[in-house]
Amino acid sequence: MKLFVPGDSAALALGANELTAAIAAEADRRHIDITLVRNGSRGMLWLEPMLEVSTPEGRIAYGPVETTDVVSLFDADFLHGGAHHLRLGFTEELDFLKKQERLTFARVGITDPLSLEDYLAHEGFVGLQQALSMPAAAIVQQVTDSGLRGRGGAAFPTGIKWQTVLKTQADQKYIVCNADEGDSGTFADRMLMEGDPFVLIEGMTIAALAVGATMGYLYVRSEYPHAIHILNKAIEIAREAGYLGRDIAGSGKTFELEVRKGAGAYVCGEETALLESLEGRRGIVRSKPPLPAITGLFGKPTVINNVISLASVPIIMARGAAFYKDYGMGRSRGTLPFQLAGNIKQGGLIEKAFGITLRELMFDFGGGSMTGRAIKAVQVGGPLGAYLPESQWDTPMDYEAYTALWAVLGHGGIVVHDDTANLSHLARYAMKFCAIESCGKCTPCRIGSTRGVEVLDKIINDQDKTAQLELLTDLCDTMLHGSMCAMGGMTPYPVLSALKHFPQDFGLTDTGAQHA
């Protein structure tokens, strides 16, 4: 009898360990022999902890399961898929999953994250084997041809970045994985690291072969201790099996990998601040140029990519650039793991090709708001992304289409707010957050954010509103154009979009906000 109970942090936070213990104890009491697998999460997070049983016809899901349900589940013979009020049906047939296009997350929730055998049985290391048979430039070409763009938010073409590192001569090059996933509404990196760590190791190894690097670092935020634990174990397993180290898969090539833990600084998600932190300094943003691809970690050429970018490389190598490029629209190729969060009934991870709309995600997948109230505003792309009103929910999710809306698709994090939200407070929070997390190097961000909070307070308290609105617009303009990185440079997105689309929350009539 094979049973699956996710070991993903979201499931753990909802009692998955207690559930596992209760199931084991009950099975023991009834003298039933079971095998418990701690898989990753399938991404239907409102159903966590969601357990699955393996039957000859396929896996059957039950959820959300509490420890108090265990006895009744055994009574209902759930081990053979028996009827129970928590029975959801065949996992693969569940609408939320069936409608997805899972490429990067193909294995997450299905395999045991730390079983190399499972990984190999599900197309694992096929991409690496391909890469090992190719010259470095051909690997870079394939990634370029796939159309893959940086999934951390900036959407810079991954292949172009790699090409720069490949062409730069140096005695040492590095691969750095940016796993400092600090944006609210994002958990795809965490789910992938916890649910399929080998794919990230494989992606980083392919990157190393492509540019000639021999050392890699995974910079993971300290808020993700569970992901750090799993990655460290996976690296150990991969090294013992010869997939990391001095002779990768018998090729004679070397690649070493090490996990480094962040320390609670949001700005370290910015690539140059992250490199500073890795070098042992405060996470202060560096001026660009020079680009990290030329002068990166310890002054050496460095590929620095987000978790999802790197984890998408193995399937591109295994199935070909054309296969991947076939998904998506315009210049946004492939799939994006959308993360549906906040005030939503059915929150979770939805991997879909670019081009789906916010409305489809929120209603067809998400089932509307959790509170049952009308959805008012949606923030897409993290704390530095714009708030979108209903008039913009039908725009296809594509990097360029969002730019045209003066919004940010970013990493595909979506935070839903119902009609009780006050956008002037959320705008103030955006400035406040920037003030807390600014690295302090450039003035527009360091001072501008504090002034922004003060100005917004005056607007909220109706003091000298017309002059303060002008000041806010002016201040945002300075931050947009004068900041060194996205921290200060994009904080105006949530602030000005809130003001523009929800003027009534600032005590303005529609016309009053026009000049904003």
Place this chain on the structure above:
Amino acid sequence: MNLPCHNDPIAAIIASHQLIPGALLPILHAIQDELRFIPPEAIGPIASALNLSRAEVHGVISFYHYFLTSPPPAHQIHICCAEACQSMGSERLMQHAKSTGDFSVHPVYCLGLCANSPAMMIDDQLHARVTLDKFDRLTEMLGDQS
């Protein structure tokens, strides 16, 4: 100069980490893992081992929210106050937490549990979909342990 003593955990940590590239954060993490905070007397030995000034080491410790310079209380509660948790009432949860007992409560900006908001962490344990009742239940158990 203070010579490292064999039963001095700080000296042992420095000795085992100082040669790795970018050693400062790993050293600080190892000290905090061992002692639960970074005592001021660690700064001098770290600075001399890494050929940095004391100011540079202090600057790094004070820059990162995660590093503590004094011993934390027996139990720490971190409540996520980022946007997704705000949309599900984390502000109310924060107020409730502050008003119901003398816990050490701090805001944290995203625990990555945004589809199961509001979220919080008690010591190292994550909790999601935290209602006020659930908060009381969880913290009551905390009181029993201490």
